[in-house]
Amino acid sequence: MSNIPDRVLSLIKKSGMSHADFAEHIGLTEGQLAESLNGPRGFSTVEVARIAQTCQVSVKWLITGSEPPLAVAGRTTTGQAAKAVAVARQYASRRTDLDGLGYPQPWQPVPASTSRGSYADQGESLARTALSMVGQAGRSTTEGDLAELVEEVFGVDVAVDDLGDGFDGLAAATHGAKLILLATTPNPARQRFTLAHELAHLLAEDDQEVHLDRDVFDPAQKKDPSEQRANAFASVLLMPEAPLREAISRSGLTHADHAALACKLMVTPEALAYRLLRLRIIDAGTCDRYKRMTASDAADIAGHGEEFAQRSAASRTRRLPGLLLRDTQAAYETGQSTLRPYASLIGADVDELRRELEEQVSGGAS
Numbered sequence: 001m002s003n004i005p006d007r008v009l010s011l012i013k014k015s016g017m018s019h020a021d022f023a024e025h026i027g028l029t030e031g032q033l034a035e036s037l038n039g040p041r042g043f044s045t046v047e048v049a050r051i052a053q054t055c056q057v058s059v060k061w062l063i064t065g066s067e068p069p070l071a072v073a074g075r076t077t078t079g080q081a082a083k084a085v086a087v088a089r090q091y092a093s094r095r096t097d098l099d100g101l102g103y104p105q106p107w108q109p110v111p112a113s114t115s116r117g118s119y120a121d122q123g124e125s126l127a128r129t130a131l132s133m134v135g136q137a138g139r140s141t142t143e144g145d146l147a148e149l150v151e152e153v154f155g156v157d158v159a160v161d162d163l164g165d166g167f168d169g170l171a172a173a174t175h176g177a178k179l180i181l182l183a184t185t186p187n188p189a190r191q192r193f194t195l196a197h198e199l200a201h202l203l204a205e206d207d208q209e210v211h212l213d214r215d216v217f218d219p220a221q222k223k224d225p226s227e228q229r230a231n232a233f234a235s236v237l238l239m240p241e242a243p244l245r246e247a248i249s250r251s252g253l254t255h256a257d258h259a260a261l262a263c264k265l266m267v268t269p270e271a272l273a274y275r276l277l278r279l280r281i282i283d284a285g286t287c288d289r290y291k292r293m294t295a296s297d298a299a300d301i302a303g304h305g306e307e308f309a310q311r312s313a314a315s316r317t318r319r320l321p322g323l324l325l326r327d328t329q330a331a332y333e334t335g336q337s338t339l340r341p342y343a344s345l346i347g348a349d350v351d352e353l354r355r356e357l358e359e360q361v362s363g364g365a366s
Contacts, residue, residue: 004048005037007062011055026050046338049097053341058093059100060176080167081212087161088172088181088210094341095157095177095324101336103327106155107178108133110203119225120278123232126203130154130237141237142265146192147319150199156180157321158195171198171211178202184318188311189268189295190217193234200233201226217270238267239275248281258290259298263308269293320345 012022023033026047035041043051052059060066095105110129116122134141137153147158156178163169163183168190172179180198185191194216201211206226216231247261253276262269273290276282282290293301299308328345331337339357343350 002065004043004062007065008043008051009037011051011057015055022054025054049337050340052093052097053344056090056093059097080164081170081214084161084163084167084170084181084183084212085210087159087163088170088179091157091159091179091181091321091324092172092174092177094328094345095179096174097341098324098327098331099176101331103331103336105157105176105178105323108153108155119228120232122204123200123229123234124236126200126229127233127236130199130203130233131240141196142240142243146195146238146266148322150180150195151322154199154203155323156199156202157324158182158319159321160184160191160315160317160319162318166214168194168213168216169198170213171201171206173202173205173209179321182319184316186312186316187268187295188308188315189262189266189271191315192266193238193268193271196234196237197230199237200230204229204233206230235271235275235278239265239272241279244276244279244281248276253282253286255290255293256301259293259301260304262293262295262298263302263304266311268295269298 012019015022017025019033020030023030026033027050028036028047032041036043036047048059048062051057052062099105110126110133131141134149134153139149139153141149147160150156150158158180160182161184163181167183168185169180169182172181180195180202182191182194182198194213197213197216198211200206204226206229211226213227216227216234243265244261247264248257253261258269258272262272265272267275270291270293273282273287276290277284277287296308299305325345328337328342332339332342339354340350343353346353
């Protein structure tokens with residue numbers, strides 16, 4: 001498949017559609033499609049974009065034949081992870097296409113680190129640098145929506161989708177896309193920790209392509225250096241030392257205090273216990289007692305049951321990547337793209353969405 005017509009022919013064959021049906025899907029007549037495949041006509045940029053959208057491939061692949069890492073991962077991954085890779089691949093393809101239209105991802109890596117020591121030390125150092133960036137943006141990791149913060153400060157697209165049981169999330173880094181995909185879960189604190197964990201993989205440039213995490217709390221992962229670094233990073237990012245020491249110096253740390261602090265920081269009691277042990281604020285015996293507490297238990301003890309229920313409902317809800325949504329809409333509004341990619345992203349019928357937008361414009365004009 002050395003050229004665009006060859007790649008389009010392979011997609012037509014794979015789709016199972018006739019040439020006439022395929023032509024109709026991309027807004028051509030069968031004769032125009034034949035001329036583009038066999039003659040001098042070629043495909044316009046709009047037609048290439050429509051073909052990519054119809055066949056769920058990237059514009060870059062259609063034009064160059066270069067296959068992004070997520071495409072390779074999609075062929076070699078099985079089980080629940082395969083579903084996650086398929087979802088991530090769609091988002092990454094959309095981002096790559098937007099890059100070609102003049103809407104690059106606003107990725108903000110942390111400054112290069114010269115940290116040495118253990119992998120945990122490296123993760124903590126990386127987190128302190130990331131926290132500095134968060135502070136400079138006037139944000140805090142202990143308050144508000146962490147997904148929105150990660151998008152705003154680091155320029156990473158964050159999505160949440162139903163990926164099935166036994167899979168926490170992934171981090172994907174391609175030439176034009178930086179993406180974190182999280183699984184829906186009834187445990188908001190676990191999802192929040194996973195988000196910070198995946199951010200570490202991107203900032204540390206682990207794998208350079210796709211990093212899959214079936215269980216970020218799996219003890220077996222402690223043998224993996226990149227997992228040690230990512231967990232240490234997440235702990236420091238979500239539980240900065242200064243606020244911890246300040247909170248504990250005022251009240252000590254009873255069982256109820258531990259529950260209340262875990263709720264305030266939106267972390268699991270287990271993660272908080274290990275963080276306090278690392279800081280030598282509590283001993284190993286106290287850590288063992290406190291880490292047995294579940295997030296739900298902590299909410300009940302601290303009187304935050306209703307708040308926990310609301311967060312749990314939110315963590316069960318699908319979330320579209322915010323930056324991708326913003327740029328897809330902008331590309332349409334500036335005439336760089338058709339409405340179809342935006343409608344597809346939000347799961348709307350393109351004709352119905354067009355009518356709604358036209359009604360809004362006419363309503364505003366009147």
